[in-house]
Structures are given as C-alpha cells and as structure tokens.
Amino acid sequence: MSDSHPANSAHAIADGGMAVIVGASGGIGNALHSLIESDHRFQAVAALSRNSAIPLDLTDEASIEAAARATAERGIAVRLIIDATGILEGDGCVVEKTWRQLDAIALARAFAINAIGPALLMKHFLPLLPRSGKSVFATLSARVGSIGDNRLGGWYSYRASKAALNQLVHTAAIELRRTRPEAICVAMHPGTVATRLSSRFAKTGLEVQTAATAASRILQVIGTLEPAANGAFLDQRGRVIDW
Ligand SMILES: NC(=O)c1ccc[n+]([C@@H]2O[C@H](COP(=O)([O-])OP(=O)(O)OC[C@H]3O[C@@H](n4cnc5c(N)ncnc54)[C@H](OP(=O)(O)O)[C@@H]3O)[C@@H](O)[C@H]2O)c1
Numbered sequence: 001m002s003d004s005h006p007a008n009s010a011h012a013i014a015d016g017g018m019a020v021i022v023g024a025s026g027g028i029g030n031a032l033h034s035l036i037e038s039d040h041r042f043q044a045v046a047a048l049s050r051n052s053a054i055p056l057d058l059t060d061e062a063s064i065e066a067a068a069r070a071t072a073e074r075g076i077a078v079r080l081i082i083d084a085t086g087i088l089e090g091d092g093c094v095v096e097k098t099w100r101q102l103d104a105i106a107l108a109r110a111f112a113i114n115a116i117g118p119a120l121l122m123k124h125f126l127p128l129l130p131r132s133g134k135s136v137f138a139t140l141s142a143r144v145g146s147i148g149d150n151r152l153g154g155w156y157s158y159r160a161s162k163a164a165l166n167q168l169v170h171t172a173a174i175e176l177r178r179t180r181p182e183a184i185c186v187a188m189h190p191g192t193v194a195t196r197l198s199s200r201f202a203k204t205g206l207e208v209q210t211a212a213t214a215a216s217r218i219l220q221v222i223g224t225l226e227p228a229a230n231g232a233f234l235d236q237r238g239r240v241i242d243w
Contacts, residue, residue: 027195058117
C-alpha cells in the first residue's frame with residue numbers, strides 16, 4: 001500500500017458529510033485534523049478537545065454528550081469520527097515496569113481515559129452515524145494492548161486499558177451492525193509516532209513516524225475499509241493485529 005496519497009483514500013467514505021476528530025489537540029489528532037481540513041472533501045470538519053469551543057473531557061460524560069448534541073445540531077451527516085485521545089503517563093497515569101508499581105488510583109485513571117472515555121464517546125457519537133452509506137468510527141488503540149502480542153510485559157495499566165478499549169470497540173461494532181450495516185467501527189494502532197505521548201519511549205531501532213505520516217496512513221486505511229472490517233483491530237497499514 002502506498003503512503004503517497006493520504007487524503008485521497010479517505011474520500012471513499014465522504015460524500016460531503018462531516019468528519020469529527022476527538023483529541024484534535026494531540027500530536028496525531030492535530031495532524032489528522034490538518035490533513036482532513038486541507039482535503040476539502042468533507043462539508044464540515046469538527047475538531048474537539050478539552051480546549052475546543054465546545055470542550056470535551058473524556059472524564060466528564062456531560063461534556064461528551066454536549067459535544068455530540070452540538071455535532072448533531074449542525075444537521076450534516078457524520079461520516080467519519082476519529083478518536084485520537086489517549087494517555088500513557090502523566091495526569092495520574094504511570095508506566096509500570098513491575099507489579100510493585102501497581103497503584104489502584106493510577107490504574108483507574110488509565111482506564112478512565114483510555115477505555116471508559118472512548119466507550120462514552122461511542123455511546124454518544126455512534127448514534128450520529130447515518131443509517132445507510134459508508135461511515136467510520138475509528139479509535140486509536142495501541143499494539144501493546146494486544147494480549148497475544150505481549151512478550152515483553154510491563155506497562156500494565158496502558159496495556160490493560162487498551163485491551164479493554166479493544167473489547168469495547170468490538171462489542172459496540174456488533175451492536176452498530178444491527179442498525180447501520182455499512183458503518184465500520186475499528187480500533188487502530190497508529191504505529192510509533194513522534195508525539196508528546198511517546199517522546200520518552202520511542203527508542204532508536206523502532207520505526208518512528210512523524211504525526212503527519214501516521215495521519216496519512218490512518219486515513220488511507222480508513223479509506224479502504226469495507227463493512228467486513230467492522231469490529232477489527234488494525235495497524236497503520238490495515239493489517240489485522242492479534243487480540
Ligand atoms: N504516539 C505513539 O507512538 C502511539 C503509539 C501507539 C498508540 N498511540 C495512541 O494514539 C493516540 C494519540 O496519541 P498521541 O501520540 O497523538 O498523543 P498526544 O499527543 O499526547 O495526544 C493525546 C490526546 O489525548 C487527549 N486527552 C488526554 N486526556 C484527555 C481527557 N481527559 N479528555 C479529553 N482528551 C484527552 C489530549 O488532550 P490535551 O491536549 O487536552 O491533553 C490529546 O489531544 C493515543 O490513544 C495513543 O495511545 C500512540
């Protein structure tokens with residue numbers, strides 16, 4: 001798959017319509033927003049974050065509900081929602097090297113931001129997807145959330161909260177199919193990307209992408225998704241990742 005035409009493949013979902021980026025203030029979210037804006041294929045692009053005009057905080061369900069309501073009130077079919085939020089460390093979250101560092105409050109914080117917040121996004125935003133035609137809800141997960149792929153251990157709360165996210169996405173995808181057979185709900189690993197989140201961990205030896213490259217690859221995969229992909233856990237090249 002070529003990486004050279006990022007925006008073009010995302011058009012396959014858009015026939016006008018609105019794109020919504022949640023976490024548009026983040027490294028990957030901001031790059032996704034820029035790419036989708038510059039593409040002009042969507043009739044409207046909404047960039048949501050804790051600092052947007054309608055602030056959305058994942059730990060405040062009322063703010064998620066209000067943002068979804070404001071999005072619906074624009075009266076434009078929502079064809080694409082990308083959740084680019086997430087946390088690895090800081091803001092109460094810890095990157096544990098050993099079980100000795102496990103802390104109930106830090107674990108709960110990681111789950112609140114990486115799993116429960118996105119679950120509430122699905123609760124309030126999936127109903128906005130049109131009942132017919134292609135539409136996509138993609139949430140950024142992480143390969144380290146794969147249980148089958150876990151060979152190194154460590155990062156307990158990040159791994160476990162992303163595994164929980166993957167299960168939530170898969171479960172919502174099954175429900176989504178009943179009313180919106182052409183809609184697609186996926187969890188995506190963006191690859192290792194040079195952002196605030198990864199700055200302390202992106203080691204030499206790993207392929208570290210710029211946020212612009214990651215965004216381009218994500219949009220390219222989204223552009224090619226078929227309904228059969230609903231509920232999948234995919235990497236930035238569209239390959240299925242082991243649960
Ligand atoms: N970078 C990588 O190498 C990598 C690898 C695998 C997976 N991922 C995943 O990709 C996603 C995006 O990561 P990134 O690298 O772009 O990180 P980032 O630059 O740190 O962006 C994180 C985003 O999450 C938002 N966020 C955090 N807590 C929030 C809350 N309580 N309510 C609302 N928004 C909140 C941040 O908002 P504020 O600006 O308000 O803080 C920011 O928009 C994450 O899910 C991450 O796990 C990244």
